[in-house]
Amino acid sequence: xxxxxxxxxxxxxxxxxxxxxxxxxxxxxxxxxxxxxxxxxxxxxxxxxxxxxxxxxxxxxxxxxxxxxxxxxxxxxxxxxxxxxxxxxxxxxxxxxxxxxxxxxxxxxxxxxxxxxxxxxxxxxxxxxxxxxxxxxxxxxxxxxxxxxxxxxxxxxxxxxxxxxxxxxxxxxxxxxxxxxxxxxxxxxxxxxxxxxxxxxxxxxxxxxxxxxxxxxxxxxxxxxxxxxxxxxxxx
Amino acid sequence: xxxxxxxxxxxxxxxxxxxxxxxxxxxxxxxxxxxxxxxxxxxxxxxxxxxxxxxxxxxxxxxxxxxxxxxxxxxxxxxxxxxx
Numbered sequence: 001x002x003x004x005x006x007x008x009x010x011x012x013x014x015x016x017x018x019x020x021x022x023x024x025x026x027x028x029x030x031x032x033x034x035x036x037x038x039x040x041x042x043x044x045x046x047x048x049x050x051x052x053x054x055x056x057x058x059x060x061x062x063x064x065x066x067x068x069x070x071x072x073x074x075x076x077x078x079x080x081x082x083x084x085x086x087x088x089x090x091x092x093x094x095x096x097x098x099x100x101x102x103x104x105x106x107x108x109x110x111x112x113x114x115x116x117x118x119x120x121x122x123x124x125x126x127x128x129x130x131x132x133x134x135x136x137x138x139x140x141x142x143x144x145x146x147x148x149x150x151x152x153x154x155x156x157x158x159x160x161x162x163x164x165x166x167x168x169x170x171x172x173x174x175x176x177x178x179x180x181x182x183x184x185x186x187x188x189x190x191x192x193x194x195x196x197x198x199x200x201x202x203x204x205x206x207x208x209x210x211x212x213x214x215x216x217x218x219x220x221x222x223x224x225x226x227x228x229x230x231x232x233x234x235x236x
Numbered sequence: 237x238x239x240x241x242x243x244x245x246x247x248x249x250x251x252x253x254x255x256x257x258x259x260x261x262x263x264x265x266x267x268x269x270x271x272x273x274x275x276x277x278x279x280x281x282x283x284x285x286x287x288x289x290x291x292x293x294x295x296x297x298x299x300x301x302x303x304x305x306x307x308x309x310x311x312x313x314x315x316x317x318x319x320x
Contacts (some may be wrong), residue, residue: 060277068287068302097305105308111253151250151308185251 003031004228007045009068009075010090011037014027016052016088016208024049026164028224037069046231047076047084050091052144052206062105062147063093072098084128084227085132085200089145092192092202101195101202102160103152105145109185113146117217118183120205127194129201132222136173139168139219141205143183143191148204149188150193160183160193167191168203188206237318238283238291242305244311277294279303282318291315 006024010017017034021187025032035042043148053065067074070093077101079085085097095101108114117140125135133139152160168191172181182189184204192203207220246252257258259273281298284293292315302310 060303064302064305094309104305106250106308107253107254109251113259153307 003029004231005031005033005044005046005061006049006161007017007033007042007047008049009035009037009071010051011053011055011069013055013057014051014053014090016154016206019022020049020051020210023208024222027221028228030228033037033072033097035072037066039071039207039226041074042071042078047086048078049073050085050087050094051208052089054093055090055094061097063097064150064220066090066094067098068165075102076100079200082197084231086129086170086223086227087200087202088206089148089204089209092204093147093164094201095174095202095220096203100200102156103150103193104149105204107147108145108183113144116184117142118173118205119171119173120168121175121177123166127167127198127201128168129223131230132226134213136175138171138173139222140217141207141210141220145184145204145207148184148186149189152187152230157187161188165196166190167194167201168205172191237320238285238288238315239318240295240313240315242279242282242295242299242303242311242313243276244309246274246300247308247310250308256271257284277303283315287317288317298308
């Protein structure tokens with residue numbers, strides 16, 4: 001596979017930045033680099049990752065302050081020009097706060113921070129983030145969040161459902177959507193959505209924590225591999 | 237100089253599990269009559285301007301763009317002169 005330049009934004013309080021860097025650079029042999037949030041530009045990155053963590057201590061609201069970081073202006077410009085952006089966990093929260101994705105992530109229904117492996121159903125496999133998956137495939141990827149309860153108004157919810165912007169839903173082992181399988185109370189069991197143009201994905205589960213074969217879980221790698229392969233294909 | 241106070245509250249349609257948990261605590265404390273506990277945020281700030289309308293406009297813009305996320309929250313604010 002050719003080298004794709006994957007830029008991982010580092011906010012104060014990011015803590016999954018190095019995991020993403022390790023997966024992109026060491027496991028998948030791509031050109032991974034960390035981008036400090038005070039940079040005014042993402043440079044020549046082909047793909048931008050907004051990693052998990054607790055940017056700015058989650059003060060005010062998760063992601064609310066991070067979106068004003070200097071580098072975010074360039075991330076928004078990049079996304080609006082069709083650049084590939086993936087926000088994981090806190091990165092998803094930042095994307096909603098920045099207006100790049102609709103909706104918001106509320107406090108988990110249980111009020112508890114939940115850190116565990118769970119199952120996700122691939123709702124849309126015809127995206128630049130999931131083309132290495134089959135439609136309806138069940139992935140095992142962990143979550144680790146206190147605010148992952150996806151919410152939006154009914155009109156927006158209908159619109160993202162109609163346009164197949166829901167990419168992942170929480171499900172049980174067999175792919176069924178049940179109340180027990182929905183860890184945080186998300187509307188329609190939503191675990192990940194993309195924008196209408198299909199170049200910005202936000203997801204609460206952590207694919208970078210399920211990409212190293214040493215960990216015996218590699219389903220998350222399919223998402224990174226999809227991104228890389230589609231980028232290379234697009235360039236060819 | 238003006239002083240602004242902003243109250244940010246979850247919209248009525250949004251479930252507030254934190255408020256529910258506090259409500260249970262209030263009941264445990266013995267106040268069974270209490271219901272519909274909702275938790276919000278209170279933010280105050282000083283604004284260095286001589287014109288009240290400017291201070292009010294700034295407070296509103298800051299509230300809309302940063303202090304509240306209008307997808308899930310609403311806000312109310314007030315601005316009063318600081319008496320030195």
